Amino acid sequence: MAFLPKVLLLLMLAVVCVQMSGVLAEIPVRCQCVVKLKKAVRKESIEEFTILPRTSKCNEVEIILTLKSANNTTSEDNKRCLNPQTIQGQNLQSCWKSKNTNNAKTLKMSDCPMSQNPKA
Template sequence: MRGFTPQTFTTAPAALVTFFESSSNHWSLSLLHFLFNYFTSKQVMAFLPKALLLLLLAVVCIQLSGVQAETPRDRCWCVETKKYVRKETIEEFSIFPIRPRCDKVEIILTLKPVNNISEVVQRCLNPSSAQGKNLQTCWKSRNTNNTFTFKMSNCPMSQNA
C-alpha cells in the first residue's frame, strides 16, 4: 500500500487526507488498515480509560438520580381531604408536619379492612376540622416515642369527634 507509513496515522485528519489521496484499488484494505492504526494509536489508547471512567460515572449518576427521585415524603400526598371519617372505621393514623415541599400539615388515616379484604384503604383528613384537631391533640400528648403511625385505639375521643 503506497503512501501509508506509521507517521501517517499520528493524527486522524492527516490519515484521512492520506487515505483519500491514495489511488489504491484495494480501498477496503486501506480503510481497514486506517481504522486499525487509528484505533490502536497512542492518543486513542491514552484517552480510552478516561472515556470509560467518564461513561461509568455518568451511569452511576443516572442511577442515583433515579433513586433520589423516588424517595418517599417528597411532596404533599393529600389532594382531597375529608372533614370527618367515622371513628369506628379508623385503624391508625399518621400526622405529617409542614415539610420543605409541602406547606401544610397532613393527616392520613388508614381504615380497617372490610369483609376480610387485605387491601389497605387510606383517607386524608382535614387538619382544620374538629376531628383533625382532636387527632393532633392526641398525637401530641400520647405519641411519646414519635412513631410515624399511631393506633386509633390509643386515642380515647368523644363519639362526635
C-alpha cells in the same frame, strides 16, 4: 497488602450510600394528601392514623387515616386524608402530640380514647 485498605474503604462507602438511600426515600417530594375529607369519620372505622407535619415540600399538616379493612381491599385502598382544620382533625393532632412520645410513624385509634368524634 495495600489492596485491603482500599477494599475496606470502598465497602464502607457502599454501606453509607445504602443507609442514606433509605433515609432519603422517606422524605416526601410533595404533599401526600390531594383530596381531604371535610366530614368526620366514625372512630370505629379508623384503625390507625399518621400525622405529617409541615415541611419545605408540603406547607400543610397532613392527617392520613387508615380505615379498617373491608373484604378484598388493600391497605392503600383504606387510606383517607382528613382536613386538619376539622374538629376531628384537631382532636387527632392533640392526641398525636400527647401520645406519640417515641416518634412512631402511626398511632392506633385505641391510643386516643379522649378524641371523641362527632357522629358521621
